[in-house]
Amino acid sequence: MSSMQAAEEIDEAKERAHFRAVVTAFKYYKLCSLDRIHKSEKIISTLPASHQRRLGKYKTYLTKFKKCLDVNNSIVHMIIKDVDTMFENVDHSVDSNGANGTESFGCNYNNCEIASHKQHKMQHDVEKVQSVLKNIVRDWSELGAPERLQCYKPILDEIDERYPEEEVRNRSHIKILVPGAGLGRLAWEIAARGFTCQGNEFSLFMLFASNFILNRCDEINQYTVHPWVHQHVNNLTCCHQLLEARFPDVTPSAESPGRHFSMTAGDFLKVYTEPDEWHCVATCFFIDCAPNVIEFIERIYSILQPGGYWINLGPLLYHYSDTPTENSIEPPYDILLDIIRDIGFDILKEKTGVKTKYAQNPNSMMQHEYDSVFFVCRKPYCV
Numbered sequence: 554m555s556s557m558q559a560a561e562e563i564d565e566a567k568e569r570a571h572f573r574a575v576v577t578a579f580k581y582y583k584l585c586s587l588d589r590i591h592k593s594e595k596i597i598s599t600l601p602a603s604h605q606r607r608l609g610k611y612k613t614y615l616t617k618f619k620k621c622l623d624v625n626n627s628i629v630h631m632i633i634k635d636v637d638t639m640f641e642n643v644d645h646s647v648d649s650n651g652a653n654g655t656e657s658f659g660c661n662y663n664n665c666e667i668a669s670h671k672q673h674k675m676q677h678d679v680e681k682v683q684s685v686l687k688n689i690v691r692d693w694s695e696l697g698a699p700e701r702l703q704c705y706k707p708i709l710d711e712i713d714e715r716y717p718e719e720e721v722r723n724r725s726h727i728k729i730l731v732p733g734a735g736l737g738r739l740a741w742e743i744a745a746r747g748f749t750c751q752g753n754e755f756s757l758f759m760l761f762a763s764n765f766i767l768n769r770c771d772e773i774n775q776y777t778v779h780p781w782v783h784q785h786v787n788n789l790t791c792c793h794q795l796l797e798a799r800f801p802d803v804t805p806s807a808e809s810p811g812r813h814f815s816m817t818a819g820d821f822l823k824v825y826t827e828p829d830e831w832h833c834v835a836t837c838f839f840i841d842c843a844p845n846v847i848e849f850i851e852r853i854y855s856i857l858q859p860g861g862y863w864i865n866l867g868p869l870l871y872h873y874s875d876t877p878t879e880n881s882i883e884p885p886y887d888i889l890l891d892i893i894r895d896i897g898f899d900i901l902k903e904k905t906g907v908k909t910k911y912a913q914n915p916n917s918m919m920q921h922e923y924d925s926v927f928f929v930c931r932k933p934y935c936v
């Protein structure tokens with residue numbers, strides 16, 4: 554076997570192991586989330602009897618939170634129900650050690666025998682499952698409408714303005730890419746306006762959930778989640794923590810823009826290498842997801858057709874900034890604009906201070922709000 558083949562096999566084995574680990578995180582969602590509630594119950598049980606009496610009502614709510622976890626768990630299980638057949642020609646049933654089936658952690662929440670680093674990783678992965686539930690609200694529920702208005706509408710309006718329906722005879726000839734598509738709502742909305750739109754996403758957590766919503770939900774408000782039940786702080790009322798969100802607010806498969814809409818799985822930088830392919834690239838809360846933002850900008854420039862537009866909205870959170878294993882660079886916005894121009898873009902529009910939230914609990918006492926930047930750039934026809 555050549556060293557290249559060996560490296561490919563190792564990569565495939567790693568991918569399979571990652572796939573199984575993500576599936577396992579969905580499967581352990583309830584156990585790990587229950588663990589947090591049991592911890593509160595245990596602490597209460599050690600308090601003096603008089604304190605326990607004062608917390609009687611709260612204890613009742615802790616029981617109700619467990620029922621919410623059951624509701625969430627049924628969604629979580631539906632999400633992973635058919636993921637083994639999600640990607641064509643890929644068999645995920647064998648893990649990296651050649652063992653069949655799901656990785657076993659030999660764990661229950663009372664008697665945890667997982668090595669601590671493995672437990673930590675599992676906890677981290679289950680938190681990602683919990684985040685996916687909040688992303689469902691952002692993208693596919695009525696409750697998420699105000700956030701979508703802030704984050705997606707400026708991009709959709711700009712696309713409408715650049716390619717007016719009355720002037721562009723067949724919008725399906727306009728190819729628009731949405732890298733870092735999350736659960737796919739922005740890409741779906743663009744396709745629903747007649748364009749050919751492809752969302753790209755590399756997180757299996759997101760891809761599993763978007764596959765479920767885009768392909769398996771066929772009634773409005775068919776399902777329920779309790780997205781804030783894991784938030785144990787900054788609640789004004791117990792009811793806020795119990796709050797349910799129904800989804801989907803539209804029927805993505807029934808109202809499907811059909812062949813003009815697609816999602817791809819994989820790293821944006823690896824999937825999109827063909828120069829001059831896209832008429833427009835739309836990025837929302839995405840460019841700060843790269844350790845090196847310049848790579849993203851150069852790639853967007855390269856894959857755009859001459860005359861093509863890049864429309865961006867979002868903050869500069871620089872997700873890898875505090876990751877010790879990543880070489881993250883964090884240029885502020887003014888430097889970033891210089892870089893964008895230097896790469897060759899013409900900046901057509903540019904606005905700061907755009908109030909935006911991301912998967913925010915509307916009732917929480919703590920509200921994160923970004924003063925995002927919005928800009929529209931064009932790759933010139935002749936360089």
Ligand SMILES: C[S@@+](CC[C@H](N)C(=O)[O-])C[C@H]1O[C@@H](n2cnc3c(N)ncnc32)[C@H](O)[C@@H]1O
Pocket residue numbers: 691704732733734735736753754755756759819820821822837838839842843
């Ligand atoms: C902050 S989220 C924004 C999601 C969506 N655009 C929205 O506004 O709700 C960024 C998304 O980009 C994805 N992502 C980050 N780096 C990526 C890459 N190199 N290739 C593809 N997707 C990526 C992440 O998995 C995540 O879902």
